[in-house]
Amino acid sequence: MTQTKSKAPWLAGAAIAAAAIASAGLAAPAAAQDRAIAFTGARILTMAGEPIENGTLVIKDGKILAVGADVAIPADATQIAANGRVIMPGIVDTHSHIGQVAGADGSGPIQPEVRAMDSIDPLSSNIAKARAGGVTTANIMPGSGHLMSGQTFYMKLRGGRTIEDIAFQMTDGRALGGMKMANGTNPMGRSGFPGTRAKSASLVREVLTEAKAYCDGDRKKRDLAKEALCEVLSGERLVHFHTHRADDIMTVLRLKREFGFEVLIQHGTETWKVAEELARAGVPVSNITLDAPGGKLETMDLRMDNAGILERAGVLVSIHSDDAIVDSRMMLREAALAVRGGMTRDGALRALTINGAKQMKLDARVGSLEAGKDADFLVLDGDPLSTYTHVLETWVEGEKLFDRSRPEDLLMATGGYGAGSPMDAAHHHWEIAEGEGEL
Numbered sequence: 001m002t003q004t005k006s007k008a009p010w011l012a013g014a015a016i017a018a019a020a021i022a023s024a025g026l027a028a029p030a031a032a033q034d035r036a037i038a039f040t041g042a043r044i045l046t047m048a049g050e051p052i053e054n055g056t057l058v059i060k061d062g063k064i065l066a067v068g069a070d071v072a073i074p075a076d077a078t079q080i081a082a083n084g085r086v087i088m089p090g091i092v093d094t095h096s097h098i099g100q101v102a103g104a105d106g107s108g109p110i111q112p113e114v115r116a117m118d119s120i121d122p123l124s125s126n127i128a129k130a131r132a133g134g135v136t137t138a139n140i141m142p143g144s145g146h147l148m149s150g151q152t153f154y155m156k157l158r159g160g161r162t163i164e165d166i167a168f169q170m171t172d173g174r175a176l177g178g179m180k181m182a183n184g185t186n187p188m189g190r191s192g193f194p195g196t197r198a199k200s201a202s203l204v205r206e207v208l209t210e211a212k213a214y215c216d217g218d219r220k221k222r223d224l225a226k227e228a229l230c231e232v233l234s235g236e237r238l239v240h241f242h243t244h245r246a247d248d249i250m251t252v253l254r255l256k257r258e259f260g261f262e263v264l265i266q267h268g269t270e271t272w273k274v275a276e277e278l279a280r281a282g283v284p285v286s287n288i289t290l291d292a293p294g295g296k297l298e299t300m301d302l303r304m305d306n307a308g309i310l311e312r313a314g315v316l317v318s319i320h321s322d323d324a325i326v327d328s329r330m331m332l333r334e335a336a337l338a339v340r341g342g343m344t345r346d347g348a349l350r351a352l353t354i355n356g357a358k359q360m361k362l363d364a365r366v367g368s369l370e371a372g373k374d375a376d377f378l379v380l381d382g383d384p385l386s387t388y389t390h391v392l393e394t395w396v397e398g399e400k401l402f403d404r405s406r407p408e409d410l411l412m413a414t415g416g417y418g419a420g421s422p423m424d425a426a427h428h429h430w431e432i433a434e435g436e437g438e439l
Contacts, residue, residue: 034060034061035060035076035077035078036058036059036060036065036073036074036076036077036078037058037059037060037077037078037079037080037398038056038057038058038071038073038074038077038078038079038080039056039057039058039080039082039085039087039379040056040073040079040080040081040082040083041054041055041056041081041082041083041084041085042054042055042056042057042082042083042085042086042087042379043055043085043086043087044056044057044067044086044087044088044369045086045087045088045089045349045369045384046067046089046368046369046370047088047089047349047350047353047354047367047368047369048354048368048369048370052067052068052069053069054069055067055068055069055071055087056068056069056071056073057087057369057377058071058073058074058077059375059395059398060074060077060398061398062374062375062397062398062399063372063373063374063375063397063398064369064370064371064372064373064374064375065371066371067369067370067371082379084381085379085380085381085392086379086380086381086382086383086384086389087369087377087378087379087380088349088353088369088377088378088380088384089136089353089354089366089367089368089369089376089377089378090134090135090136090137090353090366090376090377090378090394090395090396091133091134091135091136091137091331091332091352091353091378092135092136092137092138092318092352092353092354092355092356092357092360092362092366092367093130093135093137093138093139093320093321093323093328093331093356094138094139094240094264094266094286094318094319094320094356094359094360095139095141095240095266095267095286095288095320095321095322096130096135096138096139096140096141096155096320096321096322096323096328097140097141097143097322097323097324098124098126098127098129098130098138098140098155098323098328099120099121099122099124099126099127099140099155100119100120100121100124100126101116101119101120101140101141101142101153102116102119102142102143103116103119103141103142103143103146103149103150103180104142104145104146104148104149104150106190106192107192108146108192109146109147109148109187109192109193109194109203110146110147110148110203110204110207110225111146111148111149111150111225112148112150112151112179112225112228112229112232113150113151113224113225113227113228114142114149114150114151115150115151115153115175115177116140116141116142116150116151116152116153116177116180117151117153117163117167117175117177118163119142120140120153120155120163120166122160122161122162122163122165122166123161125412125419126323126324126328127155127157127166128402128409128412129327129328129329129412129413129415129419130157130323130328130329131157131394131396131401131402131412132329132391132394132402132404132409132412132413133327133328133329133330133331133332133391133413134331134332134378134391134394135157135321135328135331135394136156136157136366136376136377136378136394136395136396137154137155137156137157137168137356137357137362137366137376138154138155138157138328139152139153139154139155139177139178139240139320139356139360140152140153140154140155140177141180141240141266142180143180143186144180144182144186144187144242145182145186145187146182146187146193147181147182147183147187147194147200147203147204148179148180148181148182148204148207149180149181149182150179150180151177151178151179151180151228151237152177152178152179152180152240153167153175153177154167154168154169154175154176154177154178154360154362155167155168156168156376156396156397157394157396157401158396158397158399158401159396159399159401163175168362176362177237178237178238178239178240178264178360179228179229179231179232179237179238179239179240180240180242181204181239181240181241181242182241182242182243183197183200183201183204183241183242183243183248183251183252184197184242184243184244184245184248184298185296185297185298186242187200188200197247197248197251201251201254201255204255205255205258207229208229208232208233208255208259210226211225211226211229211230211232211233212233212259214226214229214230215229215230215233215234232261233259233260233261235260235261235262238262238263238264238359238360238361239261239262239263239264240263240264240266240286241263241264241265241266242266242267243265243266243267243268244267244268244269244270244298244299245269245270245298246270246271246273246274249265249268249270249271249274249278250274250277252265252283253277253278253281253283256281256283257281263283264283264284264285264286264359264360265278265283265284265285265286266286266320267286267287267288267291267322268285268286268287268306269291269298269299269301269302269306270301271285271287271306271309271310271315272303272305272306272309272310273301275309275310275312275313275315276313278310278313278315279313279314279315283315284315284316284317284318284355284358284359285310285315285316285317285318286317286318286319286320286356286359287306287307287310287317287318287319287320287338287351288319288320288321288322288325288326288334289304289306289307289319289326289334289335289337289338289341290326290330290334290337291322291325291326303341304337304338304340304341305341305342305343306341307319307338307341307343307347307348307351308338308341308342308343308344308347309342311343311344311347312342316355316358316359317343317347317351317355318351318352318355318356318359319331319334319335319338319348319351319352319356320356321334329413331352332352332384332385332389332391333387335348335349335351335352335384335385336348336385336386336387338351339385345385348385349384349385353367353368354367354368355367374396374397375395375396375397375398376395376396376397377395378391378392378393378394378395379391379392379393379395380392390404390413391404391413392404392405
């Protein structure tokens with residue numbers, strides 16, 4: 001695609017991106033259809049059973065009414081012939097940074113009160129790009145430059161203008177999400193931050209011990225940081241733990257045993273070295289198949305067969321983008337590479353969908369195509385793991401929010417730097433020291 005040359009070539013792309021945002025229904029959250037829609041003749045990968053050949057998917061009011069080979073279609077339903085197409089659940093990305101998210105600042109290494117939702121731009125074009133890649137639910141995380149960089153945000157990639165529009169679920173002004181924690185080299189070395197791995201662990205133990213006393217005692221004087229940690233200690237808030245080396249992963253398991261929090265290992269570059277230990281502990285892993293080491297020693301033992309080793313050990317594995325480390329539009333390719341590394345085809349597809357939903361306890365609504373669940377799904381023109389396959393449509397809660405046949409949507413699927421603004425293209429981790437990145 002030829003780009004217009006100018007002093008700021010991204011401006012033309014940004015203008016087109018703005019048009020794409022408008023056409024995607026971002027002026028307001030789209031209302032779910034009031035008549036049923038039936039997709040017929042498709043190969044349907046439900047992630048809840050065997051593939052359905054020549055299947056039918058019926059949706060209405062943002063939910064799945066029925067799915068199967070022999071389905072009663074409502075008389076007034078709009079029927080869409082999907083012969084030759086593949087329909088699968090929307091991708092659940094367990095680790096992403098779309099929306100220009102940022103977290104804690106340089107004032108200290110532990111800031112659990114900070115909320116990612118207060119920094120996300122719902123109109124960021126990289127949200128539209130993620131939809132173009134088939135992402136319908138994502139865990140939006142602050143960076144890994146802190147031992148605790150704040151509360152993550154579970155995003156439903158609806159069309160919308162406000163954070164409430166794209167929150168997976170809001171309760172009393174609060175959004176669903178986890179807690180981002182990290183160990184290893186990223187949170188070490190700056191003034192006021194730990195200088196060793198041992199000190200990192202001791203600071204976390206200290207703050208969790210103090211929080212436990214607060215949670216069990218009198219809370220007359222409100223402490224936002226400790227309240228967030230009470231949710232961690234009670235299991236209400238899942239810990240998303242950035243960790244690479246096997247020794248750091250084992251430190252996470254020791255902390256989990258001591259304080260009883262629920263944890264999802266993020267990255268886990270060397271989880272293949274301790275797969276049996278993770279399986280015995282029942283600890284799941286959010287795996288990145290293609291990382292960008294950039295000279296980072298912690299990732300030097302990255303292996304393409306990591307996900308396959310974990311799968312065979314009995315660990316619940318998801319696949320994430322860490323966008324923009326891996327572009328959200330490349331997640332189907334990540335799954336294909338995991339299969340090349342020894343993961344089963346079914347396991348890799350489940351790692352993109354239902355496994356991540358289970359890890360984040362969102363599987364009652366997303367991750368598989370079953371009656372009663374949200375109508376979040378993709379229409380593909382071939383095998384999801386083929387490099388020749390395209391996402392043709394992305395539907396979120398019964399609304400078609402990406403359509404490859406629309407020029408403005410095609411730009412989101414195929415455009416590079418010019419498809420948005422420089423701010424959208426950046427991988428924001430203000431809290432990481434200059435020269436470092438999130439890996």
